[in-house]
Amino acid sequence: MNKTSLKLVLLATSLLLLAACQPHSESEQQAPAFERPKDQYGLPYWAGNLGGKPVKLPSTIFIVWEYNDSPDTWGGTKEERLEYEKHPRTYDSIIKSMAFEMRYSDGMLLEGYYKAPQTSKIQYQAEHDRPDSKWLSVGIESGKRYGGGSMDITWDNIMSAPKNSSTAYHPTGKEIYGLQEYKLDNPSRHGMNRDLYVYKDENGNVITIMYCHSNKFGGGCEQRFLFLPELKARARAIVIYKRVNLKDWQLIQTRVREALQPYILDKKPQ
DSSP states (O other): OOHHHHHHHHHHHHHHHHHHHSOOOTTTSOOOOOOOOBOTTSOBOEEEEETTEEEEEOTTTOEEEEETTSOOTTTOOHHHHHHOOOOOOOTTSBEEEEEEEEETTTTEEOOOOTTSOSHHHHHHHHHTTSTTOOEEEEEEEEHHHHTTOOHHHHHHHHHTSOTTSTTOEEEEEEEETTEEEEEESSOOSSSOOEEEEEEEOTTSOEEEEEEEESOTTTOEEEEEEEOTTTTOOSEEEEEEEEGGGGGGHHHHHHHHHHHHGGGBOSSOOO
16 A cells, blocks of 8 residues: 555544544434423422423422323222333323312412412311312313213213113203203112213203212212313313302303413423
């Protein structure tokens, strides 16, 4: 090999070594790990995807029970919980279930953190157990818990119970507060039976389904509805409240939807 060829080989080798030592381009470098933003108390927000929307939820108000990859909080086994490896949460983490408490008469959210203003906590403790309490327990199901079915499918499943079975309902022909009333075919002689109510829009689509204990003064109602179309989110709300407040079911539905709107982000932060 002549001197010129040797120089070219050495130059090429040097260039290859130099390229290997150069730092990767910005696009090739690993993105920094996502760090959940914190509130004024230094607590991290719950970050996630709720029904297709990025959300940033204060942990002083909301509790996220499960993400899509979490073990089943209520039906999972001890082994599943022990084996579960917790993953860092981002705005792409799909929320499976979450909850909060609110007073529907004015939209006040219960904030129980000891450093937060105690107004809501004091009023909650004073009012929650009253027979006419306006406080709601709100659960949200999304991701795998929602499953994507419409309220019409839920209603069809309820109505498919065999006639005269313990879960079969029949219409009474009555309308209460704009709701169609249904009663059990075979009410139990023991315990509290639940009446069934449904609201359908002008096109016959099921919008709201609720069960209410038949004891009008001591029983409660469980109201279910979707966040469509207002938030366009694939999520279902389950709201529990005193039966005496059934007359306000539409206001309750509106308040629950409004409660989440400030925490739904227009777009995912970069």
